[in-house]
Amino acid sequence: MSTISLTDSMRSNLLSLQNTQSLMDLTQERLSTGKKVNSAIDNPSSYYTAQSLSNRASDLSALLDSMGQAIQTIKAADEGIEAITNFAQQAKAVAQSAADSSDATERAAYLDQFNEILKQIDAVAEDSSYKGINLLGGETNKLTVKFSEKENSKLVIDGVNAKTSGDGSLGIAAATAWGADATGNTNIATAIGQVEAAITKLRNWSSEFGNNYSIVQSREEFTENLINVLTEGADKLTLADMNEESANMLALQTRQQLAINSLSLASQASQSVLKLF
Numbered sequence: 041m042s043t044i045s046l047t048d049s050m051r052s053n054l055l056s057l058q059n060t061q062s063l064m065d066l067t068q069e070r071l072s073t074g075k076k077v078n079s080a081i082d083n084p085s086s087y088y089t090a091q092s093l094s095n096r097a098s099d100l101s102a103l104l105d106s107m108g109q110a111i112q113t114i115k116a117a118d119e120g121i122e123a124i125t126n127f128a129q130q131a132k133a134v135a136q137s138a139a140d141s142s143d144a145t146e147r148a149a150y151l152d153q154f155n156e157i158l159k160q161i162d163a164v165a166e167d168s169s170y171k172g173i174n175l176l177g178g179e180t181n182k183l184t185v186k187f188s189e190k191e192n193s194k195l196v197i198d199g200v201n202a203k204t205s206g207d208g209s210l211g212i213a214a215a216t217a218w219g220a221d222a223t224g225n226t227n228i229a230t231a232i233g234q235v236e237a238a239i240t241k242l243r244n245w246s247s248e249f250g251n252n253y254s255i256v257q258s259r260e261e262f263t264e265n266l267i268n269v270l271t272e273g274a275d276k277l278t279l280a281d282m283n284e285e286s287a288n289m290l291a292l293q294t295r296q297q298l299a300i301n302s303l304s305l306a307s308q309a310s311q312s313v314l315k316l317f
Contacts, residue, residue, distance in 0.1 A: 064289065064293070075278045087277075089277055090274040090278045091274075093270045093273050094271070094274045097267045097270040097274070103187065104260065104263050104264065107259060111253065111260065112171075113171065113175065114256065115170075116168050116169065116170040117170075117174075117176050117199075117249055118246065118253065119168065120164050120165060120167070121245055121246045123164045124165065124176075124202055124210075124242060127160055127164070128161065128212070128235050128238050129239065131157040131158065131231075131235050134153045135150070135154055138154070139229070139232070142220055143220065147220060147224060147228075148218065150218065151215045151216075154215045155214050158205070161204050161210070162203045162208070164202075165201075165203045175199040175249070176201070176202040178199055178207075179198060179199055179200065179209075180199070181199030182198055185197070185259075188263075195255055195256065197249075200245050202242075202245070204238075210238040211234055211238060211241075212231070212234045213230075213231070213234060215227070
């Protein structure tokens with residue numbers, strides 16, 4: 041197959057047109073993706089650095105979700121402690137009412153009320169779970185919150201046993217023998233003392249959970265800000281200036297039209313030779 045010969049002028053204009061089209065394709069890609077670096081071919085250093093930043097931001101985002109769930113777990117425990125504290129205060133009021141009464145029937149009724157409240161305390165302790173974790177269900181229950189990919193960047197929150205019965209840590213025994221005799225006064229006083237000690241313990245637990253809540257919440261806010269910093273850093277390496285690329289496209293379209301016109305003129309010059317025949 042014979043080779044088609046082009047004049048120097050036509051070849052020069054054709055090359056200019058091809059270069060312009062290549063630049064237009066690149067600019068069009070940037071406009072469509074919004075990025076000036078779409079692959080390692082565009083800029084290896086920027087591409088891999090941005091990819092590393094984006095990967096870490098993605099990893100932290102997964103941990104951020106875990107922190108959010110940890111906060112909800114702590115809040116569930118705190119809500120449980122608040123409810124149990126209210127019940128404990130109610131139990132104390134019932135016991136004090138029994139102490140103020142000298143009627144055996146009334147004291148028996150107060151005793152039943154007191155024990156019913158203790159049952160509700162145990163029920164709240166059992167129900168204060170979130171996604172299978174109950175920080176009021178016993179010391180063996182723990183919540184581990186990871187803050188970063190580093191192994192030591194975490195918080196371990198120990199559970200408590202907020203029950204009154206069995207191996208419960210509140211130490212409030214079920215009421216018995218609240219009669220009108222001396223033993224019944226003694227038993228009521230013991231119950232009041234146990235409830236007061238339990239209220240103090242509940243307040244301490246509430247303070248501990250509140251402190252842990254603040255820690256996790258602060259780390260959650262820090263992680264959110266860090267993710268934004270990482271994402272912004274990656275964007276600065278890869279995102280295109282859309283105004284600049286739009287201006288580039290307009291200039292290239294103008295250059296393309298000029299190249300087409302020049303190629304046409306060069307072609308006409310070659311065709312003028314035909315007029316000799």
